[in-house]
Amino acid sequence: MEAVLFFLAALGAIGGAIGVIAMRNPFFSVLALIVHLFSLAVLFLLLTAAFVAAAQVVVYAGAVMVLYVFVVAYVGGGESAWEPIPGQRFLAPLVGIALFVELSIAVLSSGLRALGTEGAEKIEPGFGDPAAIGTLLLEKFLLPFEASSILLLLAAVGAIVLAGRKREEAA
Amino acid sequence: MSVSTWAWLVLLFPLLGSLTIALGFRALPAKAAGAIGTLSIALAFACAVGALLSLLGEDPEARHHASSLWQYASAGGLDIELGIYVDPLSVFMALIVTGVSTLIHLYSYGYMQSDAGYRRFFSYLNFFVFSMLLLVLAGNFVLLIVGWAFVGFASYALISFWYRRTTATRAGMKAFVINVVGDIGLVLAAFLIFRELGSFDYGPVFERAPEAFTTNEGTIVAICLLLLVGAFAKSAQLPLHTWLPDAMEGPTPVSSLIHAATMVTAGVYLIARTHTLFELAPTAADIAAFTGLATLLVAGTMALVMTDLKRAIAYSTMSQIGYMVMGVSIGAYSAGLFHLMTHAFFKALLFMAAGSIIAAMANDQNIDRMSGFGRAMRFTSVAFLCGALALAAFPSTSGFFSKDEILAFAEARGGMYLIFTVLGYVGALITAVYAFRLVFRVLPGKPCAEAQELIESGHVAHGEPHNPATGEAEDTDVGFPGSEHHIADQNWPMKAAMSVLAFLALFGGLVQVPGVDHYITSFLDPVFHDSPLAHIHPTAGAEWRGLGIGGLISLSGIGLAYYLYRVRPELPGVLQRRLRPLYTLFVNKWYFDEAIDLLVVRPALAVGRFANRVFERVVVDGLVSGTAETVRGAGGVVRAVQNGFVRSYALLLLVGVAALTLYFLLSSS
Amino acid sequence: MNFTEPTIDYAGISPIIALTAGLCVVLLSAVFRPLRRSAPALTLLTLATAAGLLIWQWGENVDLLSEALRLDDLAISISLIAIFMAASCVLLSVREPAVGQAGSGEYHALLLGSVLGMTLLAQAQNLVTFFVALEILSIPLYILCATNLRREGSLESGLKYLIVGSLGSATLLYGMAFLYGGTGSTGFDGIADAIAREGVTGDPLVLIGIALAGVGLAFKASIAPFHQWTPDVYEGAPTPITSFMAVATKAAAFAVFLRFFVVALGPQLQEWQPALAVLAAVSIVVGNVGALGQESLKRMLGYSGIAQAGYMLGGIVVASEAGASSLVFYLAAYAFMNLAAFAVVVARERETPFGDSIRAVQGLATERPLLAWPLTIAMLALAGLPATAGFIGKLYLIEALVEGDYTWLAVFIAVGTMISLAYYLRVVAAMWMRPGGEPAPGATPAIAGASPEADPVDPEAGRRWYLAGPALLAAAATVFFGVIPQPLVEFAEHAGSALF
């Protein structure tokens, strides 16, 4: 059962990813990404990361993607297939594959027993549920938590600076 | 006053004279410069005489003194003092040098009067005398080298005295460089001596040498040969003689003082000075002797065919020095030095006379154009005749005794040394011939134009001044050959100087007449008495036999010359045609210049040109620009990769990631 | 669900609080018209406060906020350098067109944000903090680079920086994930302990983690071959921002580099040392040859920055106290030299039509000696000639390298320096040995000057106190610490001793 779910989700994720990079039209790419994100959410659930999964769906598939859609609608898109950089088309996949192989080797040849398992046997109930995460955020990861809020603020400011209506102030 | 004090004074005066004239060259009136110059040398001569007397006052064994002013350079195991060494030999030399110099200064006082460089001339001349005296009085090899180089420089300065004459400057350069080669020989010899004997001072060196070396041991031979390089370069012995004839570019008094009477005999002095070493290295000594012999013959042949008056005399100088070198090398020290003295007299005289004649010829030196000066210039021609007689060893003249003494010694030493006697006489014959060739070509006969003018108007001829060698017009504002010429017959200082020398040339030999007196020998005895060859003395009988032969040879020589150049004047031309190859060889000076040019000068210049054109450009600059190019090339690559495509940046980044990951994978345990 | 609130050492985090507060205030100032002009002043005030608080904390050595941060002299010194550069950036930004376009308040707020990120980064000892701090540092910079919206180059640089930068941080994140997986901890100490444990040491998972994380950091420090964004961004960004980035980013990156690799990855020393050494060598070569014959001064300084990063990386390679100290010293010296250089570039950019082309400084010696001297000193110092802080810095580094048995890298530094002379002295030559105006042979039309969207020219810029002042002071400091380096050396030694 779990295995089946995994494979389905994995396929979805991979498919979505491929879609993102393969689609000519950015709009479809965005849609592909949404698929991808949903499947990831499923995987998170499988990994007993309920809160993360939820956040994934809400924040990402929700908010962020909407943003994307708007921008796509605004600026439009589409691109030529012409490849001006010599060797790029040939090297890019090569590098990708090489990297993948290396990473896989690393994972498979790792001496860590745990990798071969489904994960730690005994995990306290409520592993990964909002409460647990919340506590961590407020205790151990208080600073990152606060910091990311500042980060959001800065990003917002940035967006205004870049995309906002220019009020020409003679400095 | 002590001997060494006298000696220091001898050195002092010429130096002072030179400096005063040099520094006061603007203030001093011309005549004053000449007077100072002459006077200072005269004083030096007086002091030399003083030294002689006080030396004679001592007992023969103690007749050598070393004295030094201050430590010149003493460090790191070397100890070089500013010191002189006075003994009969050096005093003897000093006397000749100062004596002859005084007369030549007197001569120049008149001869150079109208030369723009009058002061410069005397300053140089005095400096030369100082250097020469330093050379003969030096107390160690380093100082010897210093004097050696100084005379070299003085000679250079005086040869290129008329420094806008390219021929003169070139000749000066030639003389200087060849002399430097000689200096190098001496320096190396000094190093070797220091290595073996641990000192540069004459005293210790000559003391330790006999213990330090076995006869003909390699080192000592090497030392002597190196010394000979110096000696030959200075004394114009084969093959380092080529500068001497060119040196005739200098004013005639210079030729007469430096290139006849004094400097060129330094080699002879050197060999005599270091006889201790040469006796330990007979091989080297013999080499020297044979070189001397060769020189005297070769130079003689050249002198036979030269048409340039001064050069002819120059070659004769070479040949005479050949006699001396031969003499001192085979052990006839006093004889050699005796000849040195007499030669100084008559050769100086000859040059003076020649100078006077050349002046009368408006600086034309070609004997083919000369004739009839016997009537035009009585005094000069008499002086010339005296010189020629002495040179040709006419019986009872000075040359007669001195030359024969050398040959007699060679005979007395016997064995292979008889060669020297025999060929020496051959040389004597040649000498007589070329000496009187000059006499008969120049003095008698129908006066040439210049001579004629002199006879009629009493005026010295004036030609358009031009360089006889190149024919280019002279740059007269440097001086001679300028407007005025001076000839002995009209100029008392020249006359005075020449008459004294004429007297000495004729009768100077009487101080050493076999069986009658031997002042020279006995005076020099303290220097040479410990020599293993000291015991060799030709018997008076043998000497007189030798003298007889010598007399006959010289007479026949003169006779032959008379026959060739007076009775059958056309004959020489015939001979020339008959013996074409021989003649060409002689007239081209046995091709020595060409040989040196081919073997030394051209290669050096070729190397230089190669270094300049090829090596410097290719290798040296290549080293720089090559590196620079490489770096710049690398820069090009980097900038090409920086192509502005963000995606290719990403690519490179990921390539880097892959590479780094790979490295860590490999290094994982 | 029992919740135990973490103990908060307010003294320790006071600088961070100050910066954050200041950030907000400045941001607000943008909203209220009357305050709009005061943004720079407020920023300076904030920075001053933060600096003061940091200096107050000097000598402290404490964990903050449940080991999210560690406040020690290394962190403080680096933060101070960052703040110094930010402050000078504020000065250079006066009358900067970019400020006008972004809005003074936003511009300075973002600047402060970046500084905050650096301060956090310098103190981070926890992967999460580390990552967040890095982003807080970077994101404002992406924006700031693009703030001169009039100029295509600016936007281009912003986008390039964003794309490649995000790629870098993604890589970093992935590496962190592996490290976390390999060690089961996010805290540096925890990681170190885990790695030291038998069976984990040298495990591929960990090593890959190190590799990827290393890439992320190397990217921020613009180490070759992860350097390519540097020249483009440096050239495209508004010059004051470039001057800030050039030093501050490096400083922060190297600080965390040091902490991360020495504290967390110390046990894997043997593996990563040679790798970093090679990277350093590569950067030295690439940076130096790349800078040859560049017409744009900013670009040239960008490349030279790559080379300098290579030198500094040497201080990390040896992973010794001397190394750390030399690194800090070099950063401090680098701050002065760069500031002197950039201040002049800014001035010339504004008063000549040549933009940042080398042509802009031709004949400067006769025209504006007061600008020529700082630039000359800066160039000589960057080239590491004696009597400048640059020389002492190199000396310090080389000494550390030789002690750490990395003499070959020291030789690389020497060789690199030789090459660097070619382009540093080229600038000096342009100032002293060329008459003004005479076009440099083969000079391409200056990028900023030629393009129609040229910024307004202010012929008096070279006399403005806020440009000439920093230039002269920085130059003076460069020389001062070149002649009397002891104070700076002690400063560096304190910082270096924090980790060992």
Added chain:
Amino acid sequence: MINALLWTPLVFGLVGLFLPKRATGWWATLGALVTLAVAVALAFDFDAGDSSLQHSVDVAWISGLGVDYSLGIDGLNLFLLLLTAVLWVGGIAFAAFREQERPQLFFFLMLVAETATLGAFLAQDLLLFVLFFDFMLVPFYLLFGVWGSDRGGTDGTTARAATLKMVIYTLIGSLLMLVGAIAAAVISADGGHLTFSIAALQQQGLDVESQRWIFWFFAAAFLVKMPAFLLHGWMPDAYRAAPLAVLVVFSGVLAKVGAYGFLRVVLPLFPDATVEFQEVVLVVALASILYGSVMAFTQTNVRLIAGYSSIAQLGFITAGIFALRADGADGAVLQMVNHGLVVAPVFVIVAILVERTGTEDIRQMGGMALRAPVLAALFLIVALATLAMPGSANFVGEFYILNGLFQEKIVFACIAITGVAMSAYYALRLYQSTMHNRKPDGLASREIGLRDGVVLAPLVLCILGLALYPQLILHRTAPTVQQTVAKVRGGDAPDARLAER
């Protein structure tokens, strides 16, 4: 006192920056004179017998890095200091007599250069030495570049390019030397207290392996600076470009710093390597002698003749040092001073000639002796000294050098001595072709004025004085040199030392 010597020029230079244009020249001259006075004073209370450091100053400078500010005077550097002071007076005065553009800056840089050079000679701390050694380049770079003359014609190298070449080229060595110096200190400290004091390092000693490579790092720096054969690529262009007033001090002193470095640093610190590589360096030295001489007599540019001749001279000096014998080294030190004293006036004269004739090609000069007898006389003396005429101090120097070489390696000596003959040729050629021979038309042959006279005469007087009494230098130098060389030799023969390993 010693501090005064070092910093006086700098102080004067700084003040000079704020003086009116007209005054700066004289102010700078005054500064140089004061420095000279200090130097002379120091020389006077120098104890000849004592081989150790005198007037030494030693305070911690960068204690963190073990660098000390330590200066000192001994037999090795005493006369080089004097030489520096003398030549700078000459150079600055010469320049002061002429119009300079941007005079303040020019004289400031000149004086900075003097301080740097003096520092290099005085430094007793290895790093301080390196620092000054490198720093010297900065002022000279600007001096050459700003006041230098671009060369027209086909291969028209600009002053900029030439000087850049020079700086990079000479720094190649210097930077390696920096690494070498640090390595030497660190390795010999071996974890202990780190010091750069040359004396201390000498005490600690260094293992042979390290000596080998560090030796070459230093050698590179010094050989390039001299410059030695194959490493002289920067010389021709730089010499052509350099302003002559600067060239006077540059060629007179800077080359010596390299040679001095061998004596001060290499011999004491890397004795084994020195012995091991003796022949190699000697070969380089010989090559420099021969190549320099050959080039010198094929050149027609007056500057280059002088330039290449100094390559040859430096070759002699190096050879003398690497004879590794007391006499050789004594000669080398003496010769450094001599060469400085002759090459400087040569360039002054060259400058005068160039002003007169408007060309630097000897083929277009000549016959000047007639109207300018004094100039000719001075030039003659200088030329003779250059070719090491016996009776000149240069001869004594070369005599010592060659003797040392001769006793140590007879073959090398015999080859080296041919350089003497060649030097005779090119020196005289230079003199003749300018002073003698036909005077080309339109060549302004004037006597030197008083102004150049006062620059030239003192230098020539120094030459003459030394010619009469070289012992003046020798007996002050000898003790220290003796000590230095003895350290290398360490009593036993080189082969024995090599056998140990």
Added chain:
Amino acid sequence: MNVEWYIVLSALLFCTGAVGILIRRSPMVILLCLELMLNAGNLALVAFSRMVGNQEGQVFAIVVMVVAACEVVVGLGLLVALFRRKLPLNVDELRELRG
């Protein structure tokens, strides 16, 4: 299901995203690819957190989401700015800065 699988999967996604960045020209899509990579990281984090049995990884993942969001926002902002300046929305044509 073994953790290895998740990791390998995430690696695959990571590389896919990387390749995407390399081959796509539209900055928009490139941003999406960045998202892919970050998410790959997230997947790894969560998987590992499951493996080692502590939730720090999950927290990290959440923080990453925030970061990702911020990058997107800024990125899109840049796109808009480019669009406003009538600049091509094609990274290949933005290469004024090079060399």
